[in-house]
Amino acid sequence: MELAAVFLLSLLGGYTFALIWRYTAFAMRRADGHHLYFRAAYYGAVLFASAFLIRVIFLSRIPGYKELEQPLLDYITSALKDPAKPRQAEIVVMAAYSMILGPLFGLLANLVTPSNWSIRRNLNALDFLLLRGQSGEMPVSLTLTNNKVYIGLVARITDPERPPAMVILLPMYSGHRCEDGRMELTTAYEKVYDSFADIPSSSTGSPPWDQQLENFHIAIRADAIVTASLFSPRVYSRFNPGWETHIERRSKTSPQELLIEIKRRAVPTSNQPQSDDSG
Numbered sequence: 001m002e003l004a005a006v007f008l009l010s011l012l013g014g015y016t017f018a019l020i021w022r023y024t025a026f027a028m029r030r031a032d033g034h035h036l037y038f039r040a041a042y043y044g045a046v047l048f049a050s051a052f053l054i055r056v057i058f059l060s061r062i063p064g065y066k067e068l069e070q071p072l073l074d075y076i077t078s079a080l081k082d083p084a085k086p087r088q089a090e091i092v093v094m095a096a097y098s099m100i101l102g103p104l105f106g107l108l109a110n111l112v113t114p115s116n117w118s119i120r121r122n123l124n125a126l127d128f129l130l131l132r133g134q135s136g137e138m139p140v141s142l143t144l145t146n147n148k149v150y151i152g153l154v155a156r157i158t159d160p161e162r163p164p165a166m167v168i169l170l171p172m173y174s175g176h177r178c179e180d181g182r183m184e185l186t187t188a189y190e191k192v193y194d195s196f197a198d199i200p201s202s203s204t205g206s207p208p209w210d211q212q213l214e215n216f217h218i219a220i221r222a223d224a225i226v227t228a229s230l231f232s233p234r235v236y237s238r239f240n241p242g243w244e245t246h247i248e249r250r251s252k253t254s255p256q257e258l259l260i261e262i263k264r265r266a267v268p269t270s271n272q273p274q275s276d277d278s279g
Helices: 003-020 020-031 034-061 066-079 086-111 117-120 125-135 190-197 209-216 231-239 243-252 253-266
Strands: 138-145 146-158 166-177 183-188 216-223 226-231
Touching: 003 034, 003 086, 020 034, 020 117, 020 190, 020 253, 034 066, 066 086, 117 125, 125 138, 125 146, 146 183, 146 190, 146 216, 166 209, 183 190, 183 243, 226 243, 231 243
Parallel strands: none
Antiparallel strands: 138 146, 138 226, 146 166, 166 183, 166 216
16 A cells, blocks of 8 residues: 555545635635645644654553554554554545544534634635625625626626636626726616515415525626625715606606717707708
8 A cells, every 4th residue: 555545545634624614615615726736735734743742642641552553553564565554554544534533623623713804814805705794694786898887696607616616796886987987877677576475376376575686696607707896775875866856867868868868969069060851
């Protein structure tokens, strides 16, 4: 039995420890390739050293421990390529101990590791902002690469185990960024939701309306987000008075009226020459 293969036991212990401990769990789910391997190897080496110290303490403090462990050592020795080296069997035992200590130490470490502190230390700026909006039930504003703007409640933040990273949002408003970077909101979804809520449930046993809101969730790729911020309607109203009335007016405007409005904006001013194509 090669010692390099035996170290896989410690590697598994280090991986499970880092996956369970809340301080490293999120980073482990995001890591890949050699980053993931070296993180697991580092914690595996620490667990192996811990298993060595624990075994030494047990041998010196517990008289019957050696007799209790001896059958395991005899079994492992018989499987070794060179049974004449009993130390190899002890190394295998300590590697197995380190694999067991991995999840155990992870659970114990969680008891003394504050959850909020771990989140602040490990989440990136986008995920932390989305988490603040989700935990505080405050809408967030997301500007995408195509200048589209979505404002809504965060239903689910990015999951590092399921690429590509997606943000699940229940939209409240949408709009776009103008050429000067100013945000212009053009659509309100809340009143649409309210209109659906007034519809009586059918006799087919359909779920309540608050559960059907999941049908309106939108998934946005995290790499398509240019800027993100928390959104306060009260603060936005200070800089854009009457914006809700403007959205309501647009929603009541028929497509023909919008077309006429666009044509009027395209007509030159009176001090510019105009051509008469009527004849």
